[in-house]
Amino acid sequence: MPVADFGDAGGVSTETLTSAAELRAFLNGLPGVDRVGAEERAARLASRSIKTTAKAAAIDLAISMVDLTTLEGADTAGKVRALCAKAARPDPSDPSVPRVAAVCVYPDMVETAVAAVAGTPVKVASVATAFPSGRAPLAAKLADTEAAVAAGAAEIDMVIDRGAFLAGDLMKVHDEIVATKEACGDAHLKVILETGELATYDNVRRASWLAMRAGADFIKTSTGKVAPAATLPVTLVMLEAVRDYRAATGRRVGVKPAGGIRTTKDAIKYLVLVNETAGPDWLTPDMFRLGASSVLNDLLMQRRKLATGVYSGPDYFTLD
């Protein structure tokens, strides 16, 4: 695949003050995405057959990349603690199962989650900035972020202002990401593009570059509250963006598809996509995450099938 020319992106660091005109010119100057080509390539890669030992390795890798998520209005402290226990020991009957990467909760549940995962390497991620719509004044979004960081969140999942992005107010989106990044302090910042609302792959590519230039540590597809959530072609476009961004600047940005990933087969398709697009450097929980909750039980069921040779059932794993 020919590497596109990304102009002067190499000269732009996250520290540089970006002018609105320069940002607009750069993002509009990005090459368009070949929609048919992207969908075809994602479908082609999704048809790879991953079996036996490779499948076992892929399942363990996928488990270690899961951001175990509960983002419901009905979340209780008890549910969050149960989720954290599952994150630390996904299958209590089998200590060889790896831990998941993080739990992802609403800001008011961060304190509960931090206490529950204390002593384990599981991180606590919090959504912030008026998730999922992002429709709040900047001051409220920043207060939301600061509260989550103060409560101990190691990772912040922010949403971009899709309305401003679609209206062409790119600078507003950029500045909000920069301000949120500042409010995060040491916490990692994941920027949710909500690709289901961006309408085109070209917009996904522009939003990816916009977020990366504004300082995102991760770019994330979706909130999980909008259909369609993560899809393979969208993730392909984002993986190409992080690959090209590294080629241009040397900085590596992670990718997190979220929502709609329910089966082991889905998860393995994403791993293939990562390996073939961004490269094996991204095949670590530091650079790639799967935002999901139901997929974990399927991964555990498949893992047990490989270990015992008989099909397992949902009765043998916790509900969440």
Place this chain on the structure above:
Amino acid sequence: MPKQQPKPHAKEPVRLPVRKTYKLFIGGAFPRSESGRTYQVNDADGTFLANAAKASRKDARDAVAAARKAFGGWSGRTPYNRGQILYRIAEMLEGRHAQFTAELRATGLPKSAASAEVDAAIDRWVWYAGWADKLAAVLGSANPVAGPFFNFSTPEPTGVVAVIAPDSPLLGLVSVVAPVIVSGNTAVVVAAPSAPLPAVTLAEVLATSDLPAGVVNILTGDRAELAPWLASHMDVNAIDLAGAGGGDVAALEEAAAGNLKRVLRPGDGDWTGDPGTARMTAFLETKTVWHPVGV
């Protein structure tokens, strides 16, 4: 010399036979086998009848998942409603009488015997349908206990039942499927490999009656290949070994012990006699409730 008259049918094109390749019945849909395999089904004379799908273990897994998904809704329906749906299926079976008769004749039965067996199969289905709203009355009980409690027991469906159907292609099949689902269980059926077409036709009947998707899933293919996967499957609650080969039964029972499945052993293979309630009670649990009274 008189002008030769053309024979009336000489100009008509020869009609090509429509060769059929049947599919599986999983979750209310008719998918091909995940493996892409099929096998040839011949009639008693060895003449080609149709291709049938040869299910793989992954089709069995998908069928179990579909049956599990359907269990809550099916077991939650009122027994009266389940009975109505089973009666509806009997009506649809009656409408396909000629097709079933033709399929049985292809297995070598004379016309009268084939027709009689279809009659018997439909009657068997109706007989089981009638049990839907009577099971609780016959099998449940109010139990006298030494305390101020109203104590009663009711029959509850076991869950997902794997059914290894016997060689009797229609009467045997109906006699093992109906008793499983009438009480609210859902079924994964492995059809008789030698004569799968009546099972495929039954699937078409079930798909166009009011039976919810996934309550009955029908796999065609090799019994010896599929049965061990169903017997060992941890999400299957019971297995009916009616059609299992004599030599395989012990191994299947052993595999079924992995999650303490209920196991129904093969009978004598005669499906014409009075069925009795044994096949229904084999897949029922008893729930007993203690309710305080008079306090």
